Amino acid sequence: MTPDAERAETTSEPPAIEVEHVTKSYGHFTAVDDLSFAVERGSTVGLFGPNGAGKTTLLRMMAGLARPTRGTITIDSVEVAPDDHTIYRTIGVVTHETMLYDELTARENLRFHADLHGVDDPADRCASVLDTVGLCHRGSDRPTAFSHGLRKRLSLARALLHDPDVLLLDEPYTGLDQRSLADLESVLDGFDDRTVVLTTHDLERGVARCDRALVVDRGRLEADLELDEAASFAAEYRRTIGVESEPKHVGDTTR
Amino acid sequence: MNAFLRAVYRVFRKDLRIEQRTKQVTTSVAVFALLVVLAFAFSFVQTLQRSTLLGRGALWVAFVFAGTFGVTKTVELEDRNGALDGLLIAPVDRSAIYLGKVLSTATFVFVVSLVTLGATTVFLGYSPSIPTAVSVAAVLLVAAVGFAAIGVVVSVLTFRSGLDQLALPVLLVPLVVPLLLAGVELTAALESGSPLGGWLRLLGLYTGVVLLAGVATFEYVVET
Numbered sequence: 001m002t003p004d005a006e007r008a009e010t011t012s013e014p015p016a017i018e019v020e021h022v023t024k025s026y027g028h029f030t031a032v033d034d035l036s037f038a039v040e041r042g043s044t045v046g047l048f049g050p051n052g053a054g055k056t057t058l059l060r061m062m063a064g065l066a067r068p069t070r071g072t073i074t075i076d077s078v079e080v081a082p083d084d085h086t087i088y089r090t091i092g093v094v095t096h097e098t099m100l101y102d103e104l105t106a107r108e109n110l111r112f113h114a115d116l117h118g119v120d121d122p123a124d125r126c127a128s129v130l131d132t133v134g135l136c137h138r139g140s141d142r143p144t145a146f147s148h149g150l151r152k153r154l155s156l157a158r159a160l161l162h163d164p165d166v167l168l169l170d171e172p173y174t175g176l177d178q179r180s181l182a183d184l185e186s187v188l189d190g191f192d193d194r195t196v197v198l199t200t201h202d203l204e205r206g207v208a209r210c211d212r213a214l215v216v217d218r219g220r221l222e223a224d225l226e227l228d229e230a231a232s233f234a235a236e237y238r239r240t241i242g243v244e245s246e247p248k249h250v251g252d253t254t255r
Numbered sequence: 256m257n258a259f260l261r262a263v264y265r266v267f268r269k270d271l272r273i274e275q276r277t278k279q280v281t282t283s284v285a286v287f288a289l290l291v292v293l294a295f296a297f298s299f300v301q302t303l304q305r306s307t308l309l310g311r312g313a314l315w316v317a318f319v320f321a322g323t324f325g326v327t328k329t330v331e332l333e334d335r336n337g338a339l340d341g342l343l344i345a346p347v348d349r350s351a352i353y354l355g356k357v358l359s360t361a362t363f364v365f366v367v368s369l370v371t372l373g374a375t376t377v378f379l380g381y382s383p384s385i386p387t388a389v390s391v392a393a394v395l396l397v398a399a400v401g402f403a404a405i406g407v408v409v410s411v412l413t414f415r416s417g418l419d420q421l422a423l424p425v426l427l428v429p430l431v432v433p434l435l436l437a438g439v440e441l442t443a444a445l446e447s448g449s450p451l452g453g454w455l456r457l458l459g460l461y462t463g464v465v466l467l468a469g470v471a472t473f474e475y476v477v478e479t
Contacts (some may be wrong), residue, residue, distance in 0.1 A: 063344055064343070064344065065340055065343060065344065065478075066478060067478055082349075082474055082477075082478055083349070083474050084347060085345070085346045085347060085349070086346060087346075088344050088346040089344055089346050091344070093340075094346050095337060095340065097336050097337030097340065098336045098337070099336060099337050099340050099341030099344075100336055100338065100341070101269070101273060101332070101335075101336070101338055102335065102336065103273040103276055103277050103332075104269075104272070104273065104276075108272070112265065112269050113341065115261075115265050116262060116265055116342070116345035116346075116347055116399065117345055117346060118258070118346065143336075158341070162346075169373075240448055
């Protein structure tokens with residue numbers, strides 16, 4: 001029995017995210033090939049895989065930033081479609097780019113996005129999320145004055161403005177030093193009630209953070225694993241993508 | 256104000272605030288437009304007595320080149336840090352984002368066109384009467400909206416598809432030819448007092464059509 005089927009047996013609540021037979025092709029190149037899985041409410045699911053596996057493409061489709069060539073993605077029982085913007089009240093997205101304007105201050109950036117999201121009492125909400133990510137004293141600074149880690153935290157604050165139920169995080173740990181990683185972890189620790197899907201090359205952190213791992217390679221779902229035992233997952237992961245050695249961050253040569 | 260118009264206004268206001276702070280688009284584009292006018296002044300120094308013809312030509316040549324440069328700058332702002340993705344994941348109609356960008360781009364192009372109009376008076380001796388200058392400014396305003404309507408779509412397409420920056424003028428300039436033709440002919444007609452009829456209709460209709468086409472296609476253009 002597949003993990004999805006087991007989950008369906010144990011809960012009657014509809015999944016937060018359903019990906020059904022999703023394919024994304026660019027000409028003759030297939031970036032994502034017939035992927036199907038479901039994500040339970042409140043769970044944290046990691047998408048693992050080497051560079052070019054299709055993780056980011058999949059996440060962009062889940063965020064409505066790209067349209068699947070075939071298949072459907074449903075979040076909170078609403079089909080994700082780039083031309084239906086109602087879904088964006090439910091999801092928060094952090095990619096490897098901050099989506100912020102260097103010419104505006106941190107607070108102005110957040111205020112702009114809060115206004116676009118129709119957030120109630122935007123000034124208070126901006127102050128609140130700045131506080132959540134530990135940047136309440138840097139609201140008047142521009143992102144250009146921030147380190148990479150601080151920009152990432154500001155980007156996370158932007159994604160949290162409208163208090164989304166579902167968070168999609170693309171490589172949240174990439175390029176962060178140990179201190180920034182610890183800070184980010186403490187922010188993510190507060191997300192227990194949210195559904196989180198994250199992509200990462202950082203096997204150790206991903207395993208520690210996630211309840212479940214989806215291993216993607218060449219656009220296909222190669223494994224769907226519960227993460228009760230981190231050590232066994234690491235071995236399973238390396239076996240799945242055909243890496244026999246034990247690098248600290250599998251698949252990422254830039255770290 | 257309904258949600259759609261609020262979103263248009265917020266994108267527009269954000270661009271104005273950034274421009275007010277950096278002066279990046281208007282300064283660089285105005286300098287570029289002035290260089291075009293100066294190039295005309297030096298190139299046609301022997302024929303400066305035909306200042307009306309020269310001024311009109313310089314005005315619209317500068318409009319096209321400065322406009323192309325301007326639209327690149329305003330869309331580049333959204334390309335940096337993936338800012339456009341940040342707009343696309345907001346719960347607002349994507350055509351509102353498009354219209355906000357068109358509005359801000361048209362404002363910058365129009366302001367620079369007015370500076371160019373002044374520069375043609377100073378450097379080329381082009382001196383239309385005040386009522387004519389006001390009418391020419393109105394033509395420039397409509398043309399700026401049409402130019403921005405095409406420019407934002409083509410520029411976003413260029414950035415999103417990773418095409419070389421050189422592809423932008425190659426794709427854009429043929430599409431703005433009707434605006435350019437109508438603009439030049441309307442300017443001439445305003446100076447001579449001839450009927451505006453057909454050219455005015457062309458300018459208005461073409462601007463309306465490209466604006467509607469932009470609204471209809473933007474959500475597909477931004478997809479990757």
